[in-house]
Amino acid sequence: MRKLAKVCLIDDDQIYLFAMRRIIQHLELCDTVEDFSNPETALAAFRNWPDGMPDLIMVDINMPVMDGWQFLSMYQTIVSKLSTKPALYMVSSSIDEADVERANLHPLLDGYLVKPITAEKLLAIFGQD
Amino acid sequence: MAMDMTNSFSPTYHLDLKTVENAERFALFVEAVAAGIWDWDIETDEEWWSDRFYQTLGYAPGEIKANYRNWLSNILHPEDRPLVEDAVRQHLQNQVPYRVEVRQKHKTLGYRWFETQGQAKFDSDGKPTRMVGSIIDVHSRKTGQMLQEKYEFLLEEMSAMGNIGAWEYHAGDLSPRWSPQIYAIHGLVEAEQPDLTTAVNYYIPEHRPIIQEAVERGLNEGTDYDVDLQLMMPDGKTKWVRIIGKPFYHTTGAIAGIRGVIMDVNTPKTMELERLRTINLLSSQNNRLQNFAHIVSHNLRSHASNLQMLISFIDQEKDPGQVQLLTKMLRTTSSALTETLDNLGEVIKMQNLTNVKKTQVNLKDVFDKTLIILQGSIEATGIKIASDFAAFSTIDFDPVYAESVVLNLVSNAVKYHDPSKTSWVNLYTHISDEGRLGLSVQDNGLGMDLDNIGDRLFGMYKTFHNNADARGLGLFLTKNQVESMGGIIEVQSRPSYGTTFTVWF
Numbered sequence: 001m002r003k004l005a006k007v008c009l010i011d012d013d014q015i016y017l018f019a020m021r022r023i024i025q026h027l028e029l030c031d032t033v034e035d036f037s038n039p040e041t042a043l044a045a046f047r048n049w050p051d052g053m054p055d056l057i058m059v060d061i062n063m064p065v066m067d068g069w070q071f072l073s074m075y076q077t078i079v080s081k082l083s084t085k086p087a088l089y090m091v092s093s094s095i096d097e098a099d100v101e102r103a104n105l106h107p108l109l110d111g112y113l114v115k116p117i118t119a120e121k122l123l124a125i126f127g128q129d
Numbered sequence: 130m131a132m133d134m135t136n137s138f139s140p141t142y143h144l145d146l147k148t149v150e151n152a153e154r155f156a157l158f159v160e161a162v163a164a165g166i167w168d169w170d171i172e173t174d175e176e177w178w179s180d181r182f183y184q185t186l187g188y189a190p191g192e193i194k195a196n197y198r199n200w201l202s203n204i205l206h207p208e209d210r211p212l213v214e215d216a217v218r219q220h221l222q223n224q225v226p227y228r229v230e231v232r233q234k235h236k237t238l239g240y241r242w243f244e245t246q247g248q249a250k251f252d253s254d255g256k257p258t259r260m261v262g263s264i265i266d267v268h269s270r271k272t273g274q275m276l277q278e279k280y281e282f283l284l285e286e287m288s289a290m291g292n293i294g295a296w297e298y299h300a301g302d303l304s305p306r307w308s309p310q311i312y313a314i315h316g317l318v319e320a321e322q323p324d325l326t327t328a329v330n331y332y333i334p335e336h337r338p339i340i341q342e343a344v345e346r347g348l349n350e351g352t353d354y355d356v357d358l359q360l361m362m363p364d365g366k367t368k369w370v371r372i373i374g375k376p377f378y379h380t381t382g383a384i385a386g387i388r389g390v391i392m393d394v395n396t397p398k399t400m401e402l403e404r405l406r407t408i409n410l411l412s413s414q415n416n417r418l419q420n421f422a423h424i425v426s427h428n429l430r431s432h433a434s435n436l437q438m439l440i441s442f443i444d445q446e447k448d449p450g451q452v453q454l455l456t457k458m459l460r461t462t463s464s465a466l467t468e469t470l471d472n473l474g475e476v477i478k479m480q481n482l483t484n485v486k487k488t489q490v491n492l493k494d495v496f497d498k499t500l501i502i503l504q505g506s507i508e509a510t511g512i513k514i515a516s517d518f519a520a521f522s523t524i525d526f527d528p529v530y531a532e533s534v535v536l537n538l539v540s541n542a543v544k545y546h547d548p549s550k551t552s553w554v555n556l557y558t559h560i561s562d563e564g565r566l567g568l569s570v571q572d573n574g575l576g577m578d579l580d581n582i583g584d585r586l587f588g589m590y591k592t593f594h595n596n597a598d599a600r601g602l603g604l605f606l607t608k609n610q611v612e613s614m615g616g617i618i619e620v621q622s623r624p625s626y627g628t629t630f631t632v633w634f
Contacts, residue, residue, distance in 0.1 A: 013431060015462055019438040062427055070581070093431035096422075116434030 004030035004126065008054035010042045010071065011035070011091065012063045016115065020058075023119055029126050030055070039063060039071040046078050053079075054086050056125070058113070061092040061099060068092070072108055079108075089113050089125065164263035167247070169197055171221075171257050176200070185243070185266055187236030206232035206240050221249055221257045230271060233264070242271035292393035298325065299386040300348050314370060314393050316362045333359045333367060343374065347387045351376045357398060369398035413612060432466040475606065487614065490531045492568065493522050496556060499536045506543050510552065514539070517557035521566055524634050530610040535570075537603040538630050542572035547625065566634040573627040579620065586620065 007030045009020050017035045024033050034054065036042035046053065061068035068090055079085050090103045093115040103112035113121060159166050165182030169175075174197050180190040186204065193199070205213060209231040220227035228246040235241050247262020288294060294311030305328050312319045315331055325344065329337050336358040343354040353375045359367045374389035439459045446452050496516050500507070507514060524531065539554060546552035555571045579586070587608040611618045611632050622628040 013435070015435045015439070015458055016431070018458065019435065019442070022442065023438075062431075092427070093434055094427045095430070096427075115431060116437050 003028065004055040006030065006032045006034065006052070006054040006056075008042065008057045008086075009033065009035040010039050010057065010063075010068075011060040012037050013060070016060075020117060023117070023122060027119060027122065029122065039066045039068075039074075043071070043074050043078065046075070053082065056087045056089070058089045058091050058117075061090060061094060069102075072106065076108060087125075091115060091117065162263070164265045166263055167195075167245075167261070169247075169260045169262075171249075171259055174198060182264060185264060186233060187238060204233050206234070208232075217260075220247075221260075227260075227262065230267065241266060241268040243267060294391045295388070296391065297386060297388040298344065298348075300384055311391055314368075314391055315360060316364065316368075331360055333361050340372065343372075344387060347374055347376050348384055351378075351384055357394065368393065369395045413609065428469045429466070432462055432469060435462045436466070486527055487525045488528060489523050490526045490528050491523055492531070492535070492558065493518050495528075495531050495535050496539075498532060499539050502536060503540055503543060506540070510543060510546055510548075512543055512546055513551070513553040515553065515555045517555070520558040520560050522558065524566060524568075526614050526616075526634065527610075530614060534607050534610055534632060535568075537607045538570040538632075541603060541630075542570055542574060542628070545628070546572065546574045547627075561633070567631050568634070569629055569631040571627065571629040576624045576626050576628050577622045578624050579622050587618070 007024060009017055011017055011020075014037065017037065021033050021035060024030060034045070036045070039059065042059075059068050059071055063071075066074075075088075085108075087110045088108055089111050090106075090109055091113045092099060095114055100112055103109050111125070113125075159179050159181075163181075165185040166179040167182055168177040176195040176197055178195040183190045183192060193203075201210060201213070209229075212229055213231060216225070216227055216229050219225040226246070227248070228244070230242060230244050232240040233243050243264045244267045245262060245264045247260050249257040249260040252258050288308065288310045292310070292314060294314050295308040296311055297306045299306075305322055305325060307322055309319055323331075329341050329344075332340055339356060340358060343356060346352045347354060353373075355371070355373045357369060357371050360370055362368055371392045371394045372389065373392075374387045376384045376387050379385045436459065439455055439462065443452055443455045443459070446455060493516075496518075500514065535556075539556065542554040546554075550573065553573055555569075557569055557571075559567045559569065561567060577586070587604050608618050614634070617633045619631045619633070620628065621631075
């Protein structure tokens, strides 16, 4: 398994961010973990990182102001210019069939993950890369 | 135009004519009248029929044998024979006037209706000797009359069965003419025709301008109308009726008046409204259930997964300082879970609408109560709050809902104020052009981009500001409370300019 350089987490749930950072660091899956509780801040950061895009992004569906789906449409314009696109996963505690279906059909998404995200699930994703 | 009497009269027949002058006068008379004339010798049973008698039945004069038996058997319709025989007997025995409408067989046209009448002559013993009479073709009148009777019957049956009444207003005097069924529909006894104002006043006050305007436009512009309105019945109940009106014209082209029908549509209309009410109720309940499923699927699960992760960390953690930190987070998550459960409880309360009652609620009192509840945050933020209840101050609403609605809207305005400017909130009542009562809560706060938010604004757990207090439940509850009282909630907003929520009661 290759160790990733940078992982980006976007979620408004502080407890979740804390837990994810802890698991990723504990498993030594990557060098840098960036987290954003507001997707707009994340998008602004991506625009300023022409060479430093993360290798993997995990974004939550349910967030105030801009939700995961709205984030995706903004994100599309940023990554369309990139030659290698980061792996992108939608994360939610929703087990709503409609959300799962929509995520599976979305061309930008590599997968849909249901919370809680366990070490096993993370290992499976990082192993694929 | 004298007539050859010897040719026209049967040779076996003896006419008692005194003079040629009399004979000529009689011949002229026979020719002049539109009727066919018959003269029956009761003793011999022979008859004389005038030329016109033959012509009336489609025959040339003398073409068939003129006698009573022949007429009875071959010319008269078999079904009418008993009527004729009975009438003749009644006339001859009791001098009852002989006048019947019967069918006779025309040579080419089949049976046609005729009116025949006659008078017998009696001898000194009172015995009838001859009978003279006439026949007239009354076929068009009779069939027309029969058709009219048939239509009248059908119309009467239909209007009774369908609860339909006909009416007519004439331009100028404006006196309506009502058919009997209209009185029945109005629950009135048939009396004199009401004038237009009286007729309009039989409707419920809200519907009077509608019918008034429809009639006026019909009379002035010649427009048809077809409206469903509610009548106020004498027993105080209301009844849905459908009124269809169409103008009719003088030969000059000027509008002569309006005529139309009124139909009792109370049963179907009430059912239709009930169905609509049920559909609305079901869809709002369905909406709440979906939101319910959403909380269970998302919010409860997110807390549960956080708890699960934190506990697994605590299990593996050796450092007491880290354990303490994790325990603190566990406590935060636990209280967030409790709050979600409380919110669920609030939604469940909304489901149970049976305790909700409309009463007169004074908005000023509700507003004062809200200010006391929000006193802390109002003072902390320095927001200026104004109110104006000049338009009206009392509404027909559930008092608990009224407090909840006003509290939610004002606290939202306070919560999402713009710290960079002098913030204000203005609560005021107003009445629309259509007479609907409105309550607006206007602020100069952060505002929202409604194009982006759309119908999610009133959804459960939707927050649109990164605000720590945002629960995302207030507007969901407000909308449901307003709608369960038959009201509407509207919003206007512009980012960095502010937001106005308006409740229409």
